[in-house]
Amino acid sequence: MKLQDTLELYVKAAVKALFQSELESVEFQATRKEFAGDITVVVFPMLRVVKGNPAVIGEQIGQYLEDNVDLVKGYNVVKGFLNVEIEGSYYVDFFNTIKDQNTYGFIEDKDDKAVMVEYSSPNTNKPLHLGHVRNVLLGYSVAEILKASGKNVYKTQIINDRGIHICKSMLAWQRFGNGETPKSTELKGDKLVGNYYVEFDKAYKKEITELVSQGQSEEEAKKNTPILLEAQEMLRQWEAGDKDVVALWEKMNGWVYDGFEETYKAIGVDFDKYYYESQTYLLGKEFIAEGLKTGVFEQDPDGSVWCDLTKDGLDRKIVLRADGTAVYMTQDIGTAIQRIKDYPDVGGMVYTVGNEQDYHFKVLFLILQKLGFDWAKNLYHLSYGMVDLPSGKMKSREGTVVDADDLIQEMADTAEDISKELGKLDDYSEDEKKVLYKTIGLGALKYYILKVDPKKRILFDPKESIDFQGNTGPFIQYTYARIQSILRKSNLNDDVLLSTATALSINFDEVSLHEKEKQLIKQLEQFPEVIQNAAEQHSPALVANYTYDLVKDFNSFYQNVSILGADSEHEKVFRVALSKSVGQTIKNAFSVLGIDVPERM
RNA sequence: GGUGGCAUAGCUCAGCUGGAUAGAGCACCUGCCUUCUAAGCAGGCGGUCCUAGGUUCGAAUCCUAGUGCCAUCACCA
Structure with a gap:
C-alpha cells in the first residue's frame, strides 16, 4: 500500500479516537523543503468536522500518529500544517521493492480494449516541417505513454494523398521537370515534389499578373489562369481513373512516401498502419445514406446533406456536397468506422491534430455519437498549439518553414x-x-x-x-x-x-x-x-x-x-x-x- | 459579431483534484575541477501570477465581467 493510503487510515483513526468524528478524506501534500518532515497533512479541511484551533488539532493528531504508528518517527505543526517525519527504513524498504525492476513505472498487464493513436497525417505535396515535428513527437510519445500505462496501442496516420494540391505538383513536374527523379537529382522524393509545388505557385502567380495586365480583376484572374484550370482538369481525370494521370500520381506519391519514411526514421517514430484518403474517402458516404434514413442527417432541396447540430450549441454542418461528392467530414466519418472494422479490439481513438481544427473534431465526435457507435464516446482530440516563428506563422509558399x-x-x-x-x-x-x-x-x-x-x-x-x-x-x-x-x-x-x-x-x-x-x-x-x-x-x-x-x-x-x-x-x-x-x-x-x-x- | 484556447521573473517554461514566504532553466553576479564526467553543483539578483469583482478559513488555480493575442465559424482540408 502506498504511504499516503496507509497514513490516511491512521489519520482517520486518530480523528475518530480523539474527536469522535468521521473524516471522508485526508488531504496530503509533500512537505516543503524549509520544514522538517516528509509528508504533510493539511488540517484546515478537517475543521468542517472537527471544531477547534487547527494548530492544536494538528498537534493532537501528530502525537497520536507518533504514539501509534511505527512508520512515524516524529512530527511538527506549523499553522494548520502537520508535517510528519517518516522512518528512513520505510524508504529503504520501498527502494528494495523497486530496485530490480527494469520496467519500473510501467504496467505490463494490458487492458482488453486497445487505443488507436493517429498522428502526422501529412499532405503529399511538400516535405515535413517543424509543425509536423511537433505533431509527430507528441503523437508518438502519447502512444508510448498509453502503452506504459497499460493499454494496447496502434499507431496510425491518414495520408492526405488526393486532391488539387498533389495535382499542382504533378502538373508542374510534367511541364518543367524534364523527367527529373529523386535518383537523378539526388534529392529526397518529398523535397523534389515540394519543389514542383513551389514551381506551380510561381507559374500561377505569373499567369495572374499577365491576366491582370490584360484587364481582368485579380479575383477573376485567380480563378482563370490556364495552369490552375489545367490542374483542376487533372483532378477530374484522376477521379475518372485516367491511366496516365493515375500512373503519374502513383509515381510521385511514391517518391514522397520514401522521403517521409526517411524523415520518420531519422526522428525515430513508427506506425502500425497507414490509411490513405484516396482509399477511404468514399467509405463515409455509405454511413451518410444510413444516417439519412435514421434521421441523423437531413437533405436540402439542392441535394446536399447536412447534420443539424444547433441543439447541441453548434451549427449545421455539411456532410455531402450537392453534387454528391465527399467533404473532409465525410471521409473522417468513414475512416473512423473503417478503423474499428479493421481493429475490433479498439475501444477509443486519439487524434493528434493542431488546435485550428478543434471545431472540426467536436463536430466529428458528435456526429459519430449520433450515428450510434459506442466507441464514439472514447474519442479524444489531442489538440496542440501552433509552432510559430518570431516572424509569425510558417508559410511554405513564402519559404519561411523550418524544414x-x-x-x-x-x-x-x-x-x-x-x-x-x-x-x-x-x-x-x-x-x-x-x-x-x-x-x-x-x-x-x-x-x-x-x-x-x-x-x-x-x-x-x-x-x-x-x-x-x-x-x-x-x-x-x-x-x-x-x-x-x-x-x-x-x-x-x-x-x-x-x-x-x-x-x-x-x-x-x-x-x-x-x-x-x-x-x-x-x-x-x-x-x-x-x-x-x-x-x-x-x-x-x-x-x-x-x-x-x-x-x-x-x-x-x-x-x-x-x-x-x-x-x-x-x-x-x-x-x-x-x-x-x-x-x-x-x-x-x-x-x-x-x-x-x-x-x- | 458567435464560439474555443492562451495570458506567471528581461526571455523560455513548471505550478497535480484550491493550501504554508509563487518555483525551475536561460541571461546577469559570487564561489566550487589534485577525489565518481563542470553539458555539473552551491548561492545571489529578479514577480501588480493581464485587470476588476465574486465564492471561502484560504485563490496563480474555481466563477463572472473586461482587456490583449491566437484559432475557428466554407458545398477547403
Whole structure:
C-alpha cells in the first residue's frame, strides 16, 4: 500500500479516537523543503468536522500518529500544517521493492480494449516541417505513454494523398521537370515534389499578373489562369481513373512516401498502419445514406446533406456536397468506422491534430455519437498549439518553414560542436561519435518540444539555438551517462547490488539514510503515478518535467555525497544501487518521450 | 459579431483534484575541477501570477465581467 493510503487510515483513526468524528478524506501534500518532515497533512479541511484551533488539532493528531504508528518517527505543526517525519527504513524498504525492476513505472498487464493513436497525417505535396515535428513527437510519445500505462496501442496516420494540391505538383513536374527523379537529382522524393509545388505557385502567380495586365480583376484572374484550370482538369481525370494521370500520381506519391519514411526514421517514430484518403474517402458516404434514413442527417432541396447540430450549441454542418461528392467530414466519418472494422479490439481513438481544427473534431465526435457507435464516446482530440516563428506563422509558399530534415541535422551539428569543445570522447570511433551526436541533437530537439504543455503554442526562434544546459534533453542524457560511468567503475554486479542493498535495510541502524538519498527515493516513488497522470492527460510534458526534477535531485546527490568513496561497503553498494535505479527510471521516462540515452557523452 | 484556447521573473517554461514566504532553466553576479564526467553543483539578483469583482478559513488555480493575442465559424482540408 502506498504511504499516503496507509497514513490516511491512521489519520482517520486518530480523528475518530480523539474527536469522535468521521473524516471522508485526508488531504496530503509533500512537505516543503524549509520544514522538517516528509509528508504533510493539511488540517484546515478537517475543521468542517472537527471544531477547534487547527494548530492544536494538528498537534493532537501528530502525537497520536507518533504514539501509534511505527512508520512515524516524529512530527511538527506549523499553522494548520502537520508535517510528519517518516522512518528512513520505510524508504529503504520501498527502494528494495523497486530496485530490480527494469520496467519500473510501467504496467505490463494490458487492458482488453486497445487505443488507436493517429498522428502526422501529412499532405503529399511538400516535405515535413517543424509543425509536423511537433505533431509527430507528441503523437508518438502519447502512444508510448498509453502503452506504459497499460493499454494496447496502434499507431496510425491518414495520408492526405488526393486532391488539387498533389495535382499542382504533378502538373508542374510534367511541364518543367524534364523527367527529373529523386535518383537523378539526388534529392529526397518529398523535397523534389515540394519543389514542383513551389514551381506551380510561381507559374500561377505569373499567369495572374499577365491576366491582370490584360484587364481582368485579380479575383477573376485567380480563378482563370490556364495552369490552375489545367490542374483542376487533372483532378477530374484522376477521379475518372485516367491511366496516365493515375500512373503519374502513383509515381510521385511514391517518391514522397520514401522521403517521409526517411524523415520518420531519422526522428525515430513508427506506425502500425497507414490509411490513405484516396482509399477511404468514399467509405463515409455509405454511413451518410444510413444516417439519412435514421434521421441523423437531413437533405436540402439542392441535394446536399447536412447534420443539424444547433441543439447541441453548434451549427449545421455539411456532410455531402450537392453534387454528391465527399467533404473532409465525410471521409473522417468513414475512416473512423473503417478503423474499428479493421481493429475490433479498439475501444477509443486519439487524434493528434493542431488546435485550428478543434471545431472540426467536436463536430466529428458528435456526429459519430449520433450515428450510434459506442466507441464514439472514447474519442479524444489531442489538440496542440501552433509552432510559430518570431516572424509569425510558417508559410511554405513564402519559404519561411523550418524544414524537419534540416532541423534534425542542425541539432546534431550543434551537439558535435559542443562535444568537440568538451573533448571527452577522443577514444570514440567516428561512427560512434556520429551516433552520439544524433542522439544528443535529437534529445535536445525532442525534449524542447515535449516539455511544454501540448495546448500551448511554441515560439521557435531558429537564430537562438536550442539550449543544451539546464532544463534540456542533453542535461538529462548527461546525468544518465554519468550514472553509467559510476556503474562501470563500481565493478559491482547485479547480485551484489541486490543483496547488499537488502542487507542495508536489515542493518539500518548502522547507516542512516542521507537527506539526498531519501529525497531521491521519494522522487522515484512518484514515477508510476506520473505515467498514469500523463496518460490520462495525454501530456508528455508531465513526464519531461518529472524527469528533470529527478535528475536535478540526482545531480545534487552526486555532487554532495561520495558514491564510490562511501564510508562503508554497505553505503557504497546502496548508493550505487540507488544510482542504477535512477538511471533506469531516466531511461524509462525518456523511452516514452522517444528519446535515447547514451552510455557516455 | 458567435464560439474555443492562451495570458506567471528581461526571455523560455513548471505550478497535480484550491493550501504554508509563487518555483525551475536561460541571461546577469559570487564561489566550487589534485577525489565518481563542470553539458555539473552551491548561492545571489529578479514577480501588480493581464485587470476588476465574486465564492471561502484560504485563490496563480474555481466563477463572472473586461482587456490583449491566437484559432475557428466554407458545398477547403
